[in-house]
Amino acid sequence: MHDFTPISGFAGGALIGLAAALLMLLTGRIAGVTGIVGGLLQPDTADRSWRIAFILGLIAAPLIAALFGAPLPRPAMNGSLVVIAIAGLLVGFGTRMGNGCTSGHGVCGFARLSGRSIVATFIFMTAAIATVAIARHVIGG
Amino acid sequence: MPVLASFICGLIFGAGLLISGMTDPQKVLGFLDLFGAWDATLAFVMAGAVAVAASGFAIAQRRAAPTFSARFLWPDRNDIDAPLVGGAILFGIGWGLAGICPGPALVNLAGLSLPIVVFVVAMLAGMIGQNLFGKNLWRPRTMAPGAAETASLPSRADG
Numbered sequence: 001m002h003d004f005t006p007i008s009g010f011a012g013g014a015l016i017g018l019a020a021a022l023l024m025l026l027t028g029r030i031a032g033v034t035g036i037v038g039g040l041l042q043p044d045t046a047d048r049s050w051r052i053a054f055i056l057g058l059i060a061a062p063l064i065a066a067l068f069g070a071p072l073p074r075p076a077m078n079g080s081l082v083v084i085a086i087a088g089l090l091v092g093f094g095t096r097m098g099n100g101c102t103s104g105h106g107v108c109g110f111a112r113l114s115g116r117s118i119v120a121t122f123i124f125m126t127a128a129i130a131t132v133a134i135a136r137h138v139i140g141g
Numbered sequence: 142m143p144v145l146a147s148f149i150c151g152l153i154f155g156a157g158l159l160i161s162g163m164t165d166p167q168k169v170l171g172f173l174d175l176f177g178a179w180d181a182t183l184a185f186v187m188a189g190a191v192a193v194a195a196s197g198f199a200i201a202q203r204r205a206a207p208t209f210s211a212r213f214l215w216p217d218r219n220d221i222d223a224p225l226v227g228g229a230i231l232f233g234i235g236w237g238l239a240g241i242c243p244g245p246a247l248v249n250l251a252g253l254s255l256p257i258v259v260f261v262v263a264m265l266a267g268m269i270g271q272n273l274f275g276k277n278l279w280r281p282r283t284m285a286p287g288a289a290e291t292a293s294l295p296s297r298a299d300g
Binding site: 004010013015016018020024025026027030033034038041051061063070080089090091093094095096101104105106108109111112121125128131135137 | 145150155162164175177189190191192193194197206207208209213216217218224225238241242246248251256261265268269270275
């Protein structure tokens, strides 16, 4: 099983928070990955360049780490490609419908003490925990 | 400059996801598996992220404008509506199935492994599908005059 890594978790989390803080302080935008990507996919969005730049930054992070010897991320994933595709569809549709994901509602919403985001985060956490419980302990058990 | 700033913010965000271990779906699923060998790391990631983001937002709220643009685009909605609840449920089910949410999906795209490419293509298709059809599921088809102007802009949504 995986180890509990609170120190690297907190340090990495602090960097995520720093990125969200800087994006607001420098450009006035919320660092919500769903909103950034989803806006790019809408034909009527005028502000595309900063969105593309943020996404390229996300993808560049492991590439730069690879220059210093880190392996490229090729994570082991559970389930068949069909299940993975269904999961991707649900994540894409759900985050757009609910106007946010772990970054926009979870990190930025909690940091703003937005009631809307705190409710959304509680709901998607509960739905995810229930899904894992059913997949691992009811079906897979 | 705002474009360069966005790129650097994306880079820092991606580095944070990598260092925290949240790009590994098994680690995320370890947190979501409350009834198995529970790994509490994700809670520490959230605590670090929220603490630093809240401090930065507090500084931003005392300023008149961001460094490289005209105004702060704070999300302006407070209502809890059906799309928020329904969307969060659908997202949570997908997140629980794969252990990947949108940020880590894009960071992992750099490795170009087949499951991640399939996930990202499906995720983008889901977002486009919601952009195209989703709004009609929930919003009244006939808007009152002026309602379109006061509806929140995409850039001012929560996240």
